[in-house]
Each structure stands twice: as structure tokens, then as C-alpha cells.
Amino acid sequence: MMTAPQSVRSANSDELQIGSRTMPSRYFLSPLAGYTHLAFRTAVRELGGLGLATTDLVQATMLLSGRPKSLELIATSPGDHPLSVQIFSGNRDELVRAAQWLEAHGYEGVDLNMGCPMAKVNGQGGGARLLCDADNARDTVAAVVEAVSVPVTVKMRIGWDGEHITAPLLARRFEQVGAAAITLHGRTRQQGFGGSVNFEAIRETVAAVERIPIIGNGDVRTVADARHMQDVTGCAAVAIGRGAMLDPWIFSKLADAERGNETPVEPTAGEQIGFLVRHFTLMCRQHGEYGCTLFRKFAGWYGARLGIPEDLEDRLRRFTSFNEFDDIVSQIHRRHGERKTSVPTALVKVPNGPNERW
Numbered sequence: 594m595m596t597a598p599q600s601v602r603s604a605n606s607d608e609l610q611i612g613s614r615t616m617p618s619r620y621f622l623s624p625l626a627g628y629t630h631l632a633f634r635t636a637v638r639e640l641g642g643l644g645l646a647t648t649d650l651v652q653a654t655m656l657l658s659g660r661p662k663s664l665e666l667i668a669t670s671p672g673d674h675p676l677s678v679q680i681f682s683g684n685r686d687e688l689v690r691a692a693q694w695l696e697a698h699g700y701e702g703v704d705l706n707m708g709c710p711m712a713k714v715n716g717q718g719g720g721a722r723l724l725c726d727a728d729n730a731r732d733t734v735a736a737v738v739e740a741v742s743v744p745v746t747v748k749m750r751i752g753w754d755g756e757h758i759t760a761p762l763l764a765r766r767f768e769q770v771g772a773a774a775i776t777l778h779g780r781t782r783q784q785g786f787g788g789s790v791n792f793e794a795i796r797e798t799v800a801a802v803e804r805i806p807i808i809g810n811g812d813v814r815t816v817a818d819a820r821h822m823q824d825v826t827g828c829a830a831v832a833i834g835r836g837a838m839l840d841p842w843i844f845s846k847l848a849d850a851e852r853g854n855e856t857p858v859e860p861t862a863g864e865q866i867g868f869l870v871r872h873f874t875l876m877c878r879q880h881g882e883y884g885c886t887l888f889r890k891f892a893g894w895y896g897a898r899l900g901i902p903e904d905l906e907d908r909l910r911r912f913t914s915f916n917e918f919d920d921i922v923s924q925i926h927r928r929h930g931e932r933k934t935s936v937p938t939a940l941v942k943v944p945n946g947p948n949e950r951w
């Protein structure tokens with residue numbers, strides 16, 4: 594069962610290797626299903642500072658059957674690099690075949706989801722449910738690692754609930770069977786998205802592995818938060834999800850901070866509107882005018898970030914054509930800042946209610 598880990602620290606300690614891949618930065622984009630698609634990833638990459646990005650979770654069976662929706666989720670471009678595709682399934686053989694399919698189609702990395710708390714994923718034995726059976730989870734990782742030569746990584750939570758913090762044990766086992774890196778959301782499945790991040794559990798997981806990078810994740814919104822995650826846990830890299838929606842410049846600010854510029858430069862309103870237009874343009878390049886519909890879910894983010902008055906944000910939530918978009922943007926240029934608002938994290942919808950029913 595012992596296989597050499599796919600990932601080692603590069604001889605240059607500033608560089609992070611994940612398998613054969615050298616990461617351009619230690620700050621990664623954590624997948625947010627429905628948000629972190631190709632258009633958003635590309636627009637953020639253009640701002641600089643982003644290392645690895647990961648696609649939304651894709652169901653292995655759907656991928657193998659070539660469902661258009663799944664193919665859309667794995668859409669990429671030459672500039673969208675480095676990228677891993679995240680797959681999930683409760684069925685090991687399907688994960689193996691999906692990983693092989695991805696390798697055969699030129700994808701450079703496969704990420705196995707063991708963190709998703711949703712009942713429809715857990716009910717099939719996928720996502721966070723795999724945290725509950727260490728042997729099964731290890732054998733699953735081993736089977737995928739053996740089946741492909743691209744790096745295989747795992748994204749997981751610290752455990753199923755507070756009584757079962759299994760991440761240190763699992764990470765060690767995954768390393769032994771050749772996982773290249775592990776992204777660790779510092780919450781249990783039971784916590785969902787509530788409560789606070791357990792930095793201690795991330796630190797223990799970092800200590801439990803010998804060589805592979807542990808990527809700390811959870812509630813990083815600012816440069817200071819990322820530093821805190823690194824300092825307290827010793828993690829090799831940080832994955833940022835909702836923080837990147839709140840502030841797409843977070844990666845470039847982190848890159849600046851690494852270069853010694855500790856005072857983050859805030860984007861001007863013009864730059865922020867430019868980002869909105871770029872994001873939209875990239876979305877429409879992929880989806881045509883249907884991009885208008887897809888873009889509407891971002892209205893709340895842009896509305897809050899730019900202080901757009903309610904009536905204008907409402908138009909951004911309902912528009913249907915390119916012409917309408919152009920008109921809204923010219924209005925935003927005139928009216929941004931009219932509404933005084935901060936950008937609450939709550940804008941990214943997380944499931945609520947008892948999580949057994951998610």
C-alpha cells in the first residue's frame with residue numbers, strides 16, 4: 594500500500610510543488626459551486642496572484658456519460674492554469690474512471706471531494722461521508738492515484754462532527770497512498786458553514802503528514818486572515834472561496850504583501866466596474882446571451898461592493914440583453930457609491946436549517 598507521495602517541497606523553499614506542478618503562488622481559489630466558473634477564474638487570474646484553482650464539484654457518473662452540464666463545469670482555457678477538476682462519487686470505480694477520463698482529455702490534476710456536506714452527495718456515500726470510513730477513504734484515494742499519473746489531491750473537512758476529528762489520521766493515510774496535497778476546510782460536516790474554523794485541527798493535520806502540502810481553508814477574507822491561517826497552522830498554502838467573491842483582488846493583495854508591500858492597495862471604483870464588465874464579457878464569450886441570465890446571481894455582490902442603489906441592482910438582477918447590460922454599466926459609472934453598504938459574507942448562499950436535511 595505504501596507509495597511515494599506525489600508531492601514534495603521544491604528545493605527552492607519559496608516554490609510549492611504539487612506533484613509535477615509548480616504553483617505560481619501559495620494562494621488558491623477554493624471552489625464555490627455556481628460561482629467559480631471559468632469566467633470568474635479567468636477574470637481573477639488576470640488580476641494576478643492566484644495559484645491553483647479548482648472546478649466546481651462534478652459528479653463522476655455525469656462526467657463519464659458526457660452530460661453537457663458536467664462538460665460545462667469542466668470548461669477551461671489555456672490561461673486557466675494551474676487547474677484541478679474536482680470529482681465526487683460514493684463509487685470508487687466511477688471515481689477511477691472519471692479520473693482516467695480527465696487525464697486522457699488533458700486535465701492536469703484531479704481533486705477528490707470529501708468535504709461536501711450536502712445530503713444528496715453524502716447519501717450516495719460521496720463528499721464528507723467518506724470521512725467516516727478511513728480505510729474506505731484511503732483505498733479510494735489509492736485506487737485513483739494508481740489509475741492516473743496526474744497529481745491527485747483531496748479536499749476534505751476536519752471530520753464528520755466534533756467527536757470525530759479524523760483529518761490528521763486521514764491525511765497521513767492519504768499521503769501514504771500517494772495523494773499530492775490536501776485542502777482542509779477547518780470545519781466539521783456537522784458545522785456546515787457555521788461556528789468557527791478549528792485552526793488547531795488544521796495544525797494537527799499539518800503535523801500529521803510528512804511531506805505533502807496541507808492547504809488551509811476557511812473564512813479567509815483578508816491578507817491578515819491568510820497570514821493568520823499560515824502562522825497558526827503552519828499550512829503550506831491557503832485556499833480562499835467566499836473571500837475571493839468578496840474581494841477578487843485578494844490574491845493580488847497577497848502577492849503584493851509577499852513582495853513586502855504590506856498596505857493593500859484598494860481597487861478604484863473604475864477598476865471594480867472594469868472587473869464586473871470583464872467577468873460578464875468572459876461569461877458571454879462562453880455562453881452567448883444566456884450569459885446575461887447566469888450573471889444575474891452576481892448582482893448582489895457587485896451591488897454591495899460598488900454601493901449601487903437598489904433600483905440599479907434590481908436591474909442587474911433582471912437584465913436579459915447585452916444592450917441592457919451596457920446601459921446598466923453606464924448608470925453604475927454615474928451612480929456607484931450612492932448606497933452606503935458593507936459587503937456581507939452572507940451574500941454567498943449557504944444551505945441553512947438542520948444539515949441532515951441539506
Ligand SMILES: Cc1cc2nc3c(=O)[nH]c(=O)nc-3n(C[C@H](O)[C@H](O)[C@H](O)COP(=O)(O)O)c2cc1C
Nearest residue numbers: 623624625626649650748778811812813833834835
Ligand atoms: C456556495 C458554495 C459552494 C461550494 N462548492 C464547493 C465545491 O463545489 N467543492 C468544494 O470542495 N467545496 C465547495 N464549497 C466549500 C468551499 O470551497 C470552502 O471550503 C468553504 O466555503 C470555506 O472556505 P471559505 O470561507 O474561503 O469560503 C462551497 C461553498 C459554498 C459556500
